[in-house]
Amino acid sequence: MFKVKLTQLNALLDALAASYPVFAPIVEAGEANYGEYKAGAEVNLFKQTVKSAKDAFFPQSQDLMKFRTEGKKIDIIDLRRDIAPFVIFGVRACDVKSFEILDRVFLSEPVDTFYKARREKGVIVSLACAKPEESCFCTNFGIDATAPKGDVTTYTEGEYLYWIPNTDKGEQLTEAAANVLESADKADEKAVEEQKKRVGEVLRRLPNGDLDLSEFKPEKLNELFNDPDWDELSQSCLGCGSCTFVCPTCQCYDIRDFKTNDGVKRFRCWDSCMYTDFTKMAAVNSRNFQLQRFRQRFMHKLVYYPSNNDGICMCVGCGRCVKKCPISMNIVKVIKKVGGKKHD
Ligand code: SF4
Ligand code: SF4
Known part of the structure; x- marks a missing residue:
């Protein structure tokens, strides 16, 4: 496990952005939404984004192809381009789970090659929920908001952001941020474990945390x-x-x-x-x-x-x-x- 002070969040994002395009929850007009991080941007990890993270793989608008005609001749121009690896930073457990749901649609035959190309190149930095909102009810769908998956899992606790690489892509990202991240110790691991227990209790008590879905068969x-x-x-x-x-x-x-x-x-x-x-x-x-x-x-x-x-x-x-x-x-x-x- 690694850590970086939350006051150094922009330094961490600057380090990642030196090697990858980085999409993070950026505040604009008081609301947070995923957008490409540029140095000095206001990033808020504590506010749920208005739109979800699905734009990263399934953009709201996307060019597919172009046609040029000359008389009766039609040229079809493929607009698919190589996608460079990119980072999606601060993805909550619910949004991480949504990628699996989208995968079953877009990656089943016939495979959506536009989605697949972005999905393969995306590096997901997830963020555990430190303060679930009253409107959340992810627990009904077997999601653990305290332990999101992803290439890297992060936690915000006290003055730190904790960083745990889970995959090879996550390890590569950790190397890209090596100058900013420092090693965490036993006390840090304990702080994360305590947060998981504390937030787990909150999740169990959410007003809609225990809906009855048994009729939907x-x-x-x-x-x-x-x-x-x-x-x-x-x-x-x-x-x-x-x-x-x-x-x-x-x-x-x-x-x-x-x-x-x-x-x-x-x-x-x-x-x-x-x-x-x-x-x-x-x-x-x-x-x-x-x-x-x-x-x-x-x-x-x-x-x-x-x-x-x-x-x-x-x-x-x-x-x-x-x-x-x-x-x-x-x-x-x-x-x-x-x-x-x-x-x-
Ligand atoms: S359910 Fe609500 S948000 Fe959805 S279409 Fe109807 S009015 Fe709009
Ligand atoms: S609560 Fe469910 S239906 Fe509503 S926006 Fe989230 S995933 Fe979609």
């Missing part, structure tokens, strides 16, 4: 789908899509073409199943009502995805949707209402 799909409570739950939903945009596990996207002065560019950008035109096709829209769209989002997270992925839910309990929905509707309320009664 694949064999109850039809009964859950036809539950009359979807009507009331979805009635006030504005279809704004904020919940999907802040969510680390939502992965729907749209693909569009636009004309440039140098041919036609094809790009993809995040989309939301909460939007009215999300399933609009030339012939029909298969989800015409907000009830259908709302139900789709939660059935996907709690029933469809787990049915195809060894029972793993497509939620990591980060609580971002709890904080950001303008009408205070969220997955916790859905779990309590729909999952709070028997579907036989």
